[in-house]
Amino acid sequence: MxxxxxxxxxxxxxxxxxxxxxxxxxxxxxxxxxxxxxxxxxxxxxxxxxxxxxxxxxxxxxxxxxxxxxxxxxxxxxxxxxxxxxxxxxxPLAAPRLGKWLASKTPNSPEERAEATRLLRQAMADGDNSALLPWVRVQLQDPQQLKDPALEAQLTQWQNQGIGEAQLGKIQLYRARGDYNQHLEEIQATCERWLAQVSECYVELASIYQIQGNQDKQQALLERLQSDYQRALLPPERIQAVAKVLADSSLGQPAPKSAESLYLSITEVYPDAWHSLGELLVRNPELGDEQALRAYLQQGVDAGSTRAGLLLGQLLIKGRELPADPQAAERYLLQAAVDQPKAHLTLGKLYASGQLGEIDPQKSLEHLLLAARRGDVTADLALAQLFADGRGVKINRVYAYSFALLAQQHGLAYGQVLVERLASQLQPAEKTQAQVLLARELEARGAQPFSLSHAAVSRQKSL
Structure with missing residues (x-):
């Protein structure tokens, strides 16, 4: 070795x-x-x-x-x-795996997309057809490619050469262009032909049959799906994806009971399926009461699903589907925060709300910073509001403006509203200071990881 x-x-x-x-x-x-x-x-x-x-x-x-x-x-x-x-x-596995990862990163830089394109094309030249779909995803991140007929022509050429993944590439192109529904017959015919070789077609066919209301074909597809999974021909993620289709009311008449059955079939090896079951019960309360909902999520937590812990914490704060219990919510969220940025965001809001008995602005700031620096774009908006409104901290419109600018850069509509509101309250020198702080914060976000105490100290230096 x-x-x-x-x-x-x-x-x-x-x-x-x-x-x-x-x-x-x-x-x-x-x-x-x-x-x-x-x-x-x-x-x-x-x-x-x-x-x-x-x-x-x-x-x-x-x-x-x-x-x-x-x-x-x-x-x-x-x-x-x-x-x-x-x-x-x-x-030989390293280059294509790196290319696939760079293609899937959100966000990724132009340099990373160029590197991904190079690595994935080399993988395809070496006979690795699994690199085709990530390569397509990279191309579709360029708006110009959507208008270029050369991309569809290349995919058609590969499809004619017997590469089943090329059809899925065309499906991604149809989705990106917004003309997916205009190609349903083509997608159905191709995926039915390539299903044995391209397992992603299970999701496409499940979607199409649900749109068509074709229950007979949907049932036959699900039986084949379960048979292939039992024979270890499919990963649990494919079962999860089909279950999400069955639960999706935007694709026609949903089948939540069938989705529940699919999720339950993979919980032993796929702990996040418990989280999906929790979401399913929240949207379809007829499937089970609050005891069933909590039991699903607790089993997910026990199995190591931080997503289940995050959802359970969120529900215990809201107090709708489950009785409110902020103290228990805090415990679950702290466990989930290991790798769920949204848990930091929720904790930041919890500490700022006073639901635990008193407002803790320091903890609120620390967790909101961690959420923002780990990729949760809405955390910047929460930070801007924290400093703009003085929720347990001294009002600081310069800090608020710098975070509002970040939220605006992320495309959040209310970020633009805050920028405009705060801009009218700042002097030119203060706006300049906010731009400097913005640059420092962006630099700090490349310096992962941050402990909670480090985050607080770092922010004090940046701001």
Missing amino acids: KRAALTGPLLGPLIGLSLLTGCAGSLPDLDLAKQAKAGGDLSAAEANFRPLAELGYVEAQIGLADVLIRSASAQQQAQGEALYRQALGQS
């Missing part, structure tokens, strides 16, 4: 063999890690990949990177990207 020494602070120093017994009381197992990753058990996958990756096993580094980039944590995603880059030239 090919090995390479890890360098830098990414994964820390190499650990001794005596410490390898930390994986459920036994030595880490590469095959077990692969099986856990394929089954959606990312915690078990990471627990087995990480010790081997730290010892320099390239295959384990790439497996660990595959797990880390699926996290909601920007810090873990950055670690995963670094591992891919470290493995370049040592494994």
Whole structure:
């Protein structure tokens, strides 16, 4: 097996063999890690990949990177990207995996899109057709490509060469152009033909049959879906995606009971399915009472789903579907905040609301900053309002204006409203100061990770 020494602070120093017994009381197992990753058990996958990756096993580094980039944590995603880059030239898997990751990053820079295009085209030239769809996603991020007939012509050429992924690429193009419904017959015919080779077609066909109200074909499709999953031909994510279609009322008559059944079939290996079940019950209360809702989400928390913990915390604050319990909500949100930026946002608002008995502006500021710096664009708006309205902190319109500018840059409509409102209250020198603070904050956001205490100190230096 090919090995390479890890360098830098990414994964820390190499650990001794005596410490390898930390994986459920036994030595880490590469095959077990692969099986856990394929089954959606990312915690078990990471627990087995990480010790081997730290010892320099390239295959384990790439497996660990595959797990880390699926996290909601920007810090873990950055670690995963670094591992891919470290493995370049040592494994043929590294370049296409890096290209796919760069294609999916939100947001990604023009330089990252150019690098993704290069890596993915090389992967396709090497015969890796799985790089085609990520390549298409990169092209569709350029508005000019939507108008260029060359993209559709290229996809048609690949489709005629027998590359099934090319049809899915055309479907992505239709969605981006807004003419998906005009191609339903074409999409249906092609996906029915390519279903055995292109499992993403399950989602497309489920959507089309639901739009058509064709229950017979939908039922046959679901039976085939479950059979393929039982034979380990499909990942749990494909089941999850089809279940979301069945629950979607915008696609015709939904089938929430069938969606519930699909979610339940993957909970053992896909903990986030419990979160989806919770969302399903919130939208379809006829499926279960508040005890059932809480039970689903608690099982998700127990299985390690931070998304389930986030939703449970949010519901316990709102007090509609579940009785209000701000103290319990805080506990769940703090657990979820490990890799859910939205949990930091919710905590920031909770500490500013006084629902816990008193307003805690310091904690509110810390969590809102962490949410913003980990990619939650609405946190900038909350920070602007915090300083503009003086919610437990001294009103500071310069700070408020700098965060409002960030919210405006994210395209939030109320960010523009705040910018205009605050601009009329500031002197030219204060606006200049806000621009300086804005630049410092943008720079700080490239300096992940932040602890809560570090966030507060850093912000005091920036502002």
